[in-house]
Each structure stands twice: as C-alpha cells, then as structure tokens.
Amino acid sequence: MQADKNFLDKELRGWISDGLSASTLLTKEEWMKPIDALCSIYPQLPKQQIHRDLHYGNLLFEGATLTGVLDFDLGKQDARLFDIAYILVGQLLGQKDLTSVENEWLIFVSQFLNGYESITVLERDEKEALLLMMQCIELLFVAFWQQQKNQKATEETIEIFKFLQNTKK
Numbered sequence: 001m002q003a004d005k006n007f008l009d010k011e012l013r014g015w016i017s018d019g020l021s022a023s024t025l026l027t028k029e030e031w032m033k034p035i036d037a038l039c040s041i042y043p044q045l046p047k048q049q050i051h052r053d054l055h056y057g058n059l060l061f062e063g064a065t066l067t068g069v070l071d072f073d074l075g076k077q078d079a080r081l082f083d084i085a086y087i088l089v090g091q092l093l094g095q096k097d098l099t100s101v102e103n104e105w106l107i108f109v110s111q112f113l114n115g116y117e118s119i120t121v122l123e124r125d126e127k128e129a130l131l132l133m134m135q136c137i138e139l140l141f142v143a144f145w146q147q148q149k150n151q152k153a154t155e156e157t158i159e160i161f162k163f164l165q166n167t168k169k
Contacts, residue, residue, distance in 0.1 A: 007078045009042045012136055019143030025158055026142070030165075034135040041132075044125045045079040052076060054083045055090045081126045085133035088112060089160065098163040106167075135164045 012035045020031045051058070052074040060068035088109050095101050116122070122130075138161035145154040 007076055008082060008136070009039050011140065012039060016136075016140050016143045019146055020139060023142070023146055025146075025154065026161075031139050031142075034132050034165075035139065038129060038132040038136050041125055041129050042079065045081055045129060046123060046126065047077055048080045049075060050078050050080060050083045052078070052082060052086070054087045079133070081122075081129060081133050082137070084113075084116065084122075084126075085130055085137055088130075089134040089137055089164070092160050092163065093156075098159065102163075102167070131164060131167065135161060138164060 017031075017035065020026060021028065051069060051072060053071060054069075058069060058071045059066060060070065091105055091108055092098060092101075113122070138157055141157045142154055142161065145157055
C-alpha cells in the first residue's frame with residue numbers, strides 16, 4: 001500500500017478549513033490565503049517520515065545534547081518541513097508579548113536552521129514555505145482548540161498566527 005504523501009494538504013482543505021469556516025474569530029481571507037499558498041507549493045516539498053508532534057516534551061537531552069525522541073503515535077509520511085516549522089513555532093507558546101520576543105525568536109530560528117542545514121540542506125521551496133507552514137500549523141491548532149471548546153488556547157493560537165502573518169521572512 002502506498003503512503004499518502006499529501007496528508008497535510010488534505011487536512012488543510014478538509015477538517016481544518018471546515019472548522020475555520022464555522023468560526024468568526026478569523027476572516028476567511030485571513031485563513032485561506034496561507035492555506036492556498038502552502039497547498040500550491042506543497043506537492044514540491046520533500047516528503048519523509050515525520051514525527052508531527054516535535055516539542056521539548058518529546059525530546060530527551062543529556063546536558064545540551066539531544067539523546068532521544070519519544071512519542072511517535074502521530075508520525076506519518078509527509079513534508080519534512082512540518083517538524084521544523086512545528087518546533088520553531090512552538091517556541092512562541094506561552095509568550096505574553098510576542099513583539100517583545102520577536103528578535104530573540106528570529107535569532108533562534110536562524111540558529112536552528114543553520115544547525116539543521118549543517119547536516120541536511122533545505123531546498124529553496126522549503127525555505128520559501130517555512131513561514132506558510134508555521135501559519136498553517138497554527139491554523140490547525142485554531143481548528144483543534146475550537147473543537148475542544150478551549151477558548152483561551154484558541155485565542156492564544158490566533159495571536160501567534162497573526163504574529164506570524166506580520167513576521168518578515
């Protein structure tokens with residue numbers, strides 16, 4: 001059986017769009033623009049096995065050295081950029097004032113990408129899609145938190161989404 005290599009594309013155009021359509025917290029133009037833009041280049045993005053829940057709670061460290069990764073229950077074959085975008089945007093969670101941490105976050109993004117590319121170079125399409133992927137991950141969480149009826153998490157996620165929309169590449 002062939003693995004579905006367009007999983008995120010189908011999610012974005014499926015349950016995520018359905019959930020966002022039912023909401024009044026974002027306009028259709030706000031959420032459709034990044035979805036359409038990412039889905040237009042999504043087929044060109046390199047696919048591989050991804051973790052899909054890559055955050056510090058699922059990483060094991062010995063000092064500053066990464067020694068293991070846990071919790072692969074969401075793993076699947078999809079755009080490798082997803083995990084990169086997920087961990088980068090995850091750094092914004094819990095920040096009370098996103099504009100005050102923007103410069104530090106952009107430095108972190110740059111350093112993370114430099115480290116990643118010291119091993120595996122990102123393709124041009126991936127570099128161009130990174131910010132869109134982060135925005136779409138946040139839209140995924142907006143739809144998810146709305147389904148969970150968690151208004152606080154929904155609002156925090158929308159703040160991050162809007163911050164990303166205003167972030168320069």
